[in-house]
Amino acid sequence: MNENHTLEHLMKKADVRSYDCYQCGKCSGGCPMAEGMDLGPRGIMRSAQIGALDSILNSSTIWLCSGCYACVDRCPHDVNVPAFIEEARYEAMRRGIVRRDSEVLNRTFLANIRAFGRSHEMLLAAFYNIFALKPTQDLTSLPHMISKKLIPIKPDPIRGVGDVQAIIARAERLDKLVKEVRE
């Protein structure tokens, strides 16, 4: 598939048409994360209009979207930018383009679920800070958390942890399968 085809395919999957967007900027105007983003939702749609898939896949925007859907809600043409961003993010991951911090957090999170069936916040934060090389992030809250016993130190897996692992494994295989079928 060439780049234009891929872009069209991603938009189709997200049920988004680039011509629907007339760049009014209402999405980026209301996006809570816009100040930290490079393209912002309007920039994502603009890039889609000119066929710049590359700049979409390499943007920080696709990793910073928090999925609050304020943009779609206010969009005069109901362009579902978050859905398109999600598809773009999957495509980026398929190509091995990742944002390091997001990747570390998400992988740690999933490893957590694989191990215990539930999210274990203490371990999540600890491992994230180690792997993301941010040892001091949120460290100041630690004494409070520990003294008030807000975070159990000993992890306690659920009984069906094997079931959860199997489901994740099957789901990931299905994802690959779907991708292959499409190509």
Place this chain on the structure above:
Amino acid sequence: MGINEATTYEPKILAFCCNWCTYTGADLAGLNRMKYPANVRVVRVPCSGRVNPQFILRAFARGADGVMVCGCHPGDCHYTTGNYFTRRRFMLMKKVLEFNGIEPQRFHARWISGSEAAKFRDAVTEVAQVVKALGPAATKVTTQASSKAPASADIESSVQKEGAL
């Protein structure tokens, strides 16, 4: 029906379109250069309410594979109420056709306004597909068709008669 016949078979569909909405919509489809299958022949009538059930039966008798009656949206009739009658007749017509051994899917009524060019294109495309899937209609009344033969003498005499009116 052989396979070759099935693939090359192009149905002929007659569409009665009201002058104010659907005919205008069909013209707009042209202005917008929309593309649709060439199976439909449009007969312009002032109002869908002008379409006598006799016309529809005659079309099927002559060999039409499908018939459409198209008018303004109910409530928007240029003549206020014409298409309400069309709507009532449509339900009855389906039953009559079924009774006569004609698949009711060969007969369609659509409300298409003068601005709905895309709707006209879609309707025509869809009906063409449906009728194509049904295959040729088995209702052609051959005896009538052959006896019809519009001899020019007949035309001439009738014209003279009517012209004198």
Place this chain on the structure above:
Amino acid sequence: MSKVGVFVCHCGTNIAAAVDVVRACEAAKSMPGVVHAAEYKYMCSEPGQQMILDAIKEYGLKRIVIASCSPRMHETTFRKMLKKSGVNEYLIEIANIREQVAWVHDDKEKATEKAIDLIRMAVAKVCRDEPLKSQMIPITKRALVIGGGIAGIQAALDIADAGHEVTLVEREPSIGGRMVMLDKTFPTLDCSACISTPKMVDVSAHPNIRLLAYSEVAKVEGYIGNFTVTIRQKARYVNHDICTGCGACSEKCPAKVPSAFNKGLSKRPAIYTLFPQAVPAKPVIDKDSCIKLKSGKCGVCEKICPLGCINYEDEDMEFTEDFGAIVTATGYQTADWAQMYDEYGAGRFPDVIDGLTFERLVNASGPTEGHIVRPSDGTEPKTISIIKCVGSRDPKKGRAYCSRACCMYAAKHARQIFGKIEGVRVFIFYIDVRTPGKGYEEFYDKTREDGAIYVRGRVSRIYKEGDTLICQAEDSLLGKQVRVKSDLVILETAMEPAEGSASVAGMLGAAVDGDGWLTEAHPKLRPVETQVGGVFLAGVCQGPKDIPDTVSQASAAAAKVIGLLNKNEMESSPMIASVEADKCSGCSACEAICPYKAITMGEQPGREAGGNSKKVMRPIAVVNAGLCQGCGACTVACRTGAIDLLGYRNRQILEEVDALWV
């Protein structure tokens, strides 16, 4: 022989590129009745028409088929041409091989086949065409104008000046419409009242104009040249024949309700005139807020009135008048943004106002005498944000269309603000700036020069931080989010068809589009006519426009009306129902189905049933040629086939159907 001539048009390459016109022409030659067939580049052109006229002479053609563009395009052109040739202009059929063949099919083979079919159908029909003759119908030389805004005022004055009688109907207690609410007008910044109120006075003083304010059209019957209209004069509870408009009653009235004219910024009494310069300058009682009419107590106005004008027993009054033409000038209202935009506070913030409210706020004769203040606390705003396209260009929450005037009046608002508040900052949030009009771009230039800061980006939301409002948007030219602290926010809202305009359109039989605007007969060539003969359009009721365009259109509609009323009688379409008396059984099914009451039951001599051959008068259907619009509903209802539609007779359509299968 019936001597049909077939003429196939290439329409340049429009048709010729997709249809084999030569083959179609050849095929036509062998169709029954055809004696001559020819093709040419442009049939509608002068040489094309000449070619047809020559062929008529040379081959003695009696009937013509033209295979060309849609009959909606050039049927009239070719009919006019036939008239010159001596052949009856109704002996022509057009095969639509452009819009419905050449432009919609890619496969040349199939397109050509279809074109030939359509030509054959047209030939079959033309052979059954009859020479028709139109009738002359008389014209009532009086016009009705519905709506007393600037469009209705202009149309009424123009028609009246040409010497025809005009009745102007306005549902509010005064004429003036939206324009008198405005403070200034673009691009000249002249005072709106100064240019509109003299026209209002002209209306009331004009000998040819009958002004009916506080009235509504209740029913419309008839047809072009011969309308009969029922007008309802709403109960005014004040005898306008005696009232001098002294105003004593309004001063003393104890009831106070929010003034709609001032957009709720002030209160008005129950007995009121809309505004000081109202025409007519006489009050009416609003029965929903009058204490006397609601509870029986009060009666202050009756006591105070020196002339005894007050009549609490007054009732709505209906009367009918005849007209030859009707001008619709029902205008617009601004979109109810609070119902559409939760993100702009949905009306929770008093300092978020719409443009029309701002006009009242900045108007010297308005509730604040022209001081721009915050409705919440009466203080003067130091930063004002103006948001454009509120309700326009928003298919999800508002209207898909552009309201056309907002870009200009947003700029005008900025200029008005700069003129009134020292050191004020004005931000204008826009998506595009559209200034297509004489002097408009220059006006926009000057607005920027005056200091308005244009920010390209639709405001995403408005929220409150303490006492100030914050407009949150993206400056999309910088790609940066901005939060503008504003003391006052003006929303430039979309124009929508005025409430009730759909019901007026319904009474007139005129079409409205998906947004509710009245539809013109042709977007380019018949912009002020409707599909209904004798009904014309003026102003915003046809679609959003500014004052200059509204006035131009009103004058154009007036010109059409004058043209019509200058005639004593006019031709009617001959394509109407006709009854074959011998076949009619007098069942009156056609009378019941006719939407125009064009069919009545008459009598003719006949014989009694039962074979005793006694002579009696028997009922038969009679068609009124003036009322019949030619829809043909009656033909289907007729059980004996006695009633038929000229131009679309049963046998004509059947021939067309038959011709498709040879």
Place this chain on the structure above:
Amino acid sequence: MLRYAYFPGCASESTAKSTTLANEFVFGAVGIDLVEIEDWCCCGATSAHTLSETVGLALPARALSRAERDHPDLDVVTGCASCYARLKLANYKVRTDKDAAWLVEKALGRPYTAKNEVLNFLDILSLDEVKASIETAILRKFKDLKVACYYGCLNIRPAEVTGAKDRENPMAMDEIAVLTGAVPVDWGFKTECCGAAHQNDAARQTRPLTARILENAMAAGADVILTACPMCQLNLEMRQTEYARKREEKKTGKKVFPLLDMVIKPEPQETIPVLSLTELLAIAMGAGGRRLSLDVHHVPVGGVIAQGLSGMNEKEVREAFI
């Protein structure tokens, strides 16, 4: 008696200790039976669907399918906006998207038909009969306690999934808070994203938006922010020392070493306490501070409660409730 299948969410086991206790207290008091879904697992939160579409649907579907199997007649309810968003989406996708339904069933290895609804606490507490029960269960009322109700973006959007009508200025929570005598303020950030999802991996970008929410609530005159989600609750209160320090730094232009946040606490007027809605209800229903473990809050809440409950000074309240 109303019964629901209950999805507690991972936060209930750790950081949302006081909210969890309050939930139990309130639902017990108004007579709503929450049946915990047996052996539920994490919904996957933001991370699972970021990495893989199917994993993001399959994890919540696991809990939902267990609820459907064990309690075929019960709707599922959760008290966390993030869990709600994931559960609701899985439910919505299975209902509306055949492909997604097929993938979910294949991944789970068992059926999930999505015939029951997924609800959040606000949905239940807004029911007329529940509101009536709340009113009778309330023993003491707050006086002049100004609350800013924070709904959280994921409880409200996307509209096509949640069906929420008013997404800019919802009132459901305000209407419940009023029952306790609290006075809701009109403020601008009811449904703005607080950035909880990215506080770890995009700290620099998300901190300002959390701070903005707090500042708007304070500017609106609120004494306390009420939340309908433990993640929002934690995120809004956890870093208030840091935000206060940054505001101070901006004002004075002097930098302070970040780790000092651990020891240097800001003045109370520089911070705003954050309570969950059920905590507020529980206190009004007579629950003591100790019973609810209100001391776990990062921003102390005792002062606000004391001020709000008429007839008690702060010391009495501290002794009686905390």
